[in-house]
Amino acid sequence: MPADDQVGEGVSADLAVFLRKAADGRPVTIVPSVCGGCGGRVFFVLVDDVEGGAERMCAGCSGGAFIADSEEFWEDADPGEACCPCGSEEFETAVAFSLADDGSVRWVTVGLRCRQDGAVGVYADWKIDYGPTDHLLTMV
Numbered sequence: 001m002p003a004d005d006q007v008g009e010g011v012s013a014d015l016a017v018f019l020r021k022a023a024d025g026r027p028v029t030i031v032p033s034v035c036g037g038c039g040g041r042v043f044f045v046l047v048d049d050v051e052g053g054a055e056r057m058c059a060g061c062s063g064g065a066f067i068a069d070s071e072e073f074w075e076d077a078d079p080g081e082a083c084c085p086c087g088s089e090e091f092e093t094a095v096a097f098s099l100a101d102d103g104s105v106r107w108v109t110v111g112l113r114c115r116q117d118g119a120v121g122v123y124a125d126w127k128i129d130y131g132p133t134d135h136l137l138t139m140v
Helices: 012-022 069-075 133-138
Strands: 028-032 043-047 054-058 064-066 092-097 105-116 120-127
Touching: 012 028, 012 092, 012 105, 012 120, 028 064, 043 092, 043 105, 043 120, 054 069, 064 069, 105 133
Parallel strands: none
Antiparallel strands: 028 092, 043 054, 054 064, 092 105, 105 120
16 A cells, blocks of 8 residues: 555455555545444445445444435435345445545545455445545544
């Protein structure tokens, strides 16, 4: 990974590499999703891959959270449950925030790693066209 990338503790190596490749050469900060209620790292995830947006629910305690700014437009979204080709719906979740030259977030990419077979993929991504954006880095 490029020296200017940052990967948060607890992101599996294969998911980090996959998200890095999805960033098309832009510097990224990759942050793992961790449940604020129980500290869990396995989630069921609803995604809108057309508009862009995601909401995760902890497999351990059912606590939910929106990813990045998804809540702002979730009312207009048409989300579906993320599902691996193997049939599993439980995922390690991480978010790659692509950064502009000034360090602001310009793109959000939600990557999931199946807990059953280890398959990785991008399930939703969307552009950020406003500022400031620092708050997004904690909303995973």
